[in-house]
Amino acid sequence: MKKINIAIDGYSSCGKSTLAKAMAEKLHYIYVDSGAMYRAVTLYFLENKVDLEDDAAVADALDRIDIRFERGPEGIETYLNGRSVESEIREMRVSSMVSPVAAISKVRRAMVRQQQKMGEQRGVVMDGRDIGTVVFPDAELKIFLTADPAERARRRYEELKAKGSSASMEEIKSNLLERDHIDSNREDSPLRQAVDAVVIDNTHLTQEGQLKLALELAESRI
Ligand code: C5P
Numbered sequence: 001m002k003k004i005n006i007a008i009d010g011y012s013s014c015g016k017s018t019l020a021k022a023m024a025e026k027l028h029y030i031y032v033d034s035g036a037m038y039r040a041v042t043l044y045f046l047e048n049k050v051d052l053e054d055d056a057a058v059a060d061a062l063d064r065i066d067i068r069f070e071r072g073p074e075g076i077e078t079y080l081n082g083r084s085v086e087s088e089i090r091e092m093r094v095s096s097m098v099s100p101v102a103a104i105s106k107v108r109r110a111m112v113r114q115q116q117k118m119g120e121q122r123g124v125v126m127d128g129r130d131i132g133t134v135v136f137p138d139a140e141l142k143i144f145l146t147a148d149p150a151e152r153a154r155r156r157y158e159e160l161k162a163k164g165s166s167a168s169m170e171e172i173k174s175n176l177l178e179r180d181h182i183d184s185n186r187e188d189s190p191l192r193q194a195v196d197a198v199v200i201d202n203t204h205l206t207q208e209g210q211l212k213l214a215l216e217l218a219e220s221r222i
Pocket residue numbers: 012013034035036038039098099100102103127128129130131179180183
């Protein structure tokens with residue numbers, strides 16, 4: 001059967017990765033969380049005190065970063081230079097730094113190159129902010145997910161609480177809105193809905209309902 005690439009973009013905490021993972025599983029495709037790559041770079045920058053304003057230091061750091069995904073007991077895990085960073089990259093200290101890091105063109109160029117490589121054979125579901133516009137402009141299916149900001153903050157809060165985080169609802173909501181603002185207004189590949197994307201507002205949809213809708217869209221293109 002023909003394999004396609006599926007791009008899922010949208011604002012922070014719209015459930016992009018939940019949908020992308022479920023689609024990849026049903027279709028037996030590879031799932032790529034592009035946000036995890038920007039988060040891993042951010043963790044490296046924090047741990048190595050890389051000055052975001054220093055072009056040479058940023059380039060040098062990017063040369064030293066190796067990001068991979070491997071399947072662990074709890075699902076796909078992100079590895080930074082051989083070490084699993086899956087939970088660390090979800091912490092608030094990374095969330096509050098990731099958008100400024102992801103706005104740096106050098107960082108974007110390095111990540112986009114790797115992401116495009118992963119999609120060369122097709123059969124990839126990738127979620128992020130610029131997948132349908134920049135990474136896979138030729139993706140056969142592009143979905144732009146949206147959801148009400150209060151609902152997004154509530155979902156993120158429940159998710160982080162379940163992982164033992166003490167972040168407050170207010171803190172989470174303001175981080176989401178701030179990231180959306182930076183991501184939508186940066187100069188290099190801002191978050192935009194691709195002209196040929198299908199918009200799904202999942203505020204009132206169940207995960208099953210959303211998955212069914214998305215799979216029907218995929219099947220119509222395979
Ligand atoms: O998807 P997630 O919320 O984990 O992404 C974290 C951050 O990474 C986003 O807020 C955005 O700044 C950046 N990002 C990006 N381009 C992507 C994916 C994520 O700029 N394709």
